[in-house]
Amino acid sequence: MKELDRFMEITKATYNDTMKQWKEGGGRIVGYFCTNVPEELVMAAGMLPYRLRAPESRDTSEADRYTTYLNCTYCRHVVDDALLGNYDFLDGFVGSNGCDQMRRVSDIFRAVQFKEPAEKDEFFLEYVGAPRVPMDEASLAYYKDEIIRMKEQLETFFEVEITEEKLKEAIREVNESRRLLHELYALRKAEQPPITGAEALSVTVAYTCMPKDLFNQEMKSLLEALGDRKAAPDHKKRLFLYGSELDDPDWIKVIEDQGALVVADGSCFGGRMFWDYVDESGDPMEALAKRYHERWSCPRMCDRVRRQDKIKEMVRDWNADGIVGERIVFCQLWGSEKVMTNLEAQDTGTPTLWLEREYLLGGTGQIKTRVQAFLESME
Numbered sequence: 065m066k067e068l069d070r071f072m073e074i075t076k077a078t079y080n081d082t083m084k085q086w087k088e089g090g091g092r093i094v095g096y097f098c099t100n101v102p103e104e105l106v107m108a109a110g111m112l113p114y115r116l117r118a119p120e121s122r123d124t125s126e127a128d129r130y131t132t133y134l135n136c137t138y139c140r141h142v143v144d145d146a147l148l149g150n151y152d153f154l155d156g157f158v159g160s161n162g163c164d165q166m167r168r169v170s171d172i173f174r175a176v177q178f179k180e181p182a183e184k185d186e187f188f189l190e191y192v193g194a195p196r197v198p199m200d201e202a203s204l205a206y207y208k209d210e211i212i213r214m215k216e217q218l219e220t221f222f223e224v225e226i227t228e229e230k231l232k233e234a235i236r237e238v239n240e241s242r243r244l245l246h247e248l249y250a251l252r253k254a255e256q257p258p259i260t261g262a263e264a265l266s267v268t269v270a271y272t273c274m275p276k277d278l279f280n281q282e283m284k285s286l287l288e289a290l291g292d293r294k295a296a297p298d299h300k301k302r303l304f305l306y307g308s309e310l311d312d313p314d315w316i317k318v319i320e321d322q323g324a325l326v327v328a329d330g331s332c333f334g335g336r337m338f339w340d341y342v343d344e345s346g347d348p349m350e351a352l353a354k355r356y357h358e359r360w361s362c363p364r365m366c367d368r369v370r371r372q373d374k375i376k377e378m379v380r381d382w383n384a385d386g387i388v389g390e391r392i393v394f395c396q397l398w399g400s401e402k403v404m405t406n407l408e409a410q411d412t413g414t415p416t417l418w419l420e421r422e423y424l425l426g427g428t429g430q431i432k433t434r435v436q437a438f439l440e441s442m443e
């Protein structure tokens with residue numbers, strides 16, 4: 065399908081053509097790493113938010129001067145691309161404490177010459193500290209102060225004004241993207257979903273690196289074109305995918321090629337990223353803080369019970385036969401989540417398989433063997 069090929073093409077590029085057109089049109093691009101950074105603020109400042117990825121990276125020899133082999137390879141490949149100048153299209157970067165390794169990446173970006181000396185003062189560097197206790201007034205107030213400072217820093221550095229109206233408009237546009245993605249995910253509840261898990265990931269990843277108005281247009285064309293498509297008529301088992309920064313559709317394709325179909329996910333570049341809406345009534349900054357702080361959380365948050373309930377809800381509502389979890393090697397957060405999810409799976413009886421991986425696709429032989437055994441065990 066040309067609509068899906070389009071999203072896949074965008075997902076495979078570090079600097080895709082929609083971003084080039086935006087820059088050529090005089091637009092600015094501000095990068096972020098963790099989804100604790102509210103992209104609506106960047107949009108309300110008239111800029112394009114871009115979530116840092118390294119799909120074209122092939123090694124980390126540059127990054128290895130600042131990181132160790134004990135660091136997760138997502139962070140290492142992003143640092144490597146930065147040092148090689150592959151993000152030179154950025155006008156700024158907003159870091160956050162998504163995890164200790166991400167926080168360290170922000171420190172590296174602050175310490176290392178991100179731009180030519182002459183341009184250093186033209187590069188916007190900010191940081192949003194995100195608390196770890198949701199549903200708590202004090203931590204919500206702290207987080208709100210953090211994003212208010214981000215807003216003010218954006219306005220001062222780029223000499224722009226983020227009015228309430230511009231922010232409300234940005235919130236409406238991103239909510240529209242979320243609504244369209246929910247519509248796509250709802251189609252995957254069907255007995256014969258019109259889209260595979262790999263294809264769905266290409267769509268959600270594209271959401272992080274395109275202007276939202278363009279993304280929404282292309283999403284509407286995709287939803288129309290899907291019609292009564294049956295993406296994997298011969299699939300044997302339906303799976304719920306759970307895990308961290310997976311942004312490569314080919315990784316999911318290896319699993320689906322064994323006869324499974326990923327029908328929903330709680331991934332960092334998937335469901336968890338767009339699931340929750342920003343309330344469009346009332347104070348937009350308050351609503352923004354509440355949405356980002358209380359959304360479907362990741363293991364950095366002290367929020368285990370809500371996450372456990374969300375997994376059960378997703379498995380039930382998308383009628384999944386089992387759970388596939390993925391974790392990047394040396395990721396502490398998802399290491400603990402793996403243990404807890406496995407323990408719950410024993411209680412619920414939901415077949416669960418966890419796979420360790422690196423940021424770049426590899427070890428496909430082992431993945432195939434383990435998934436085949438997992439599917440057989442469910443037979």
Ligand code: SF4
Nearest residue numbers: 136163165308392395
């Ligand atoms: S995979 Fe883990 S260690 Fe790497 S950035 Fe994500 S949370 Fe941090």
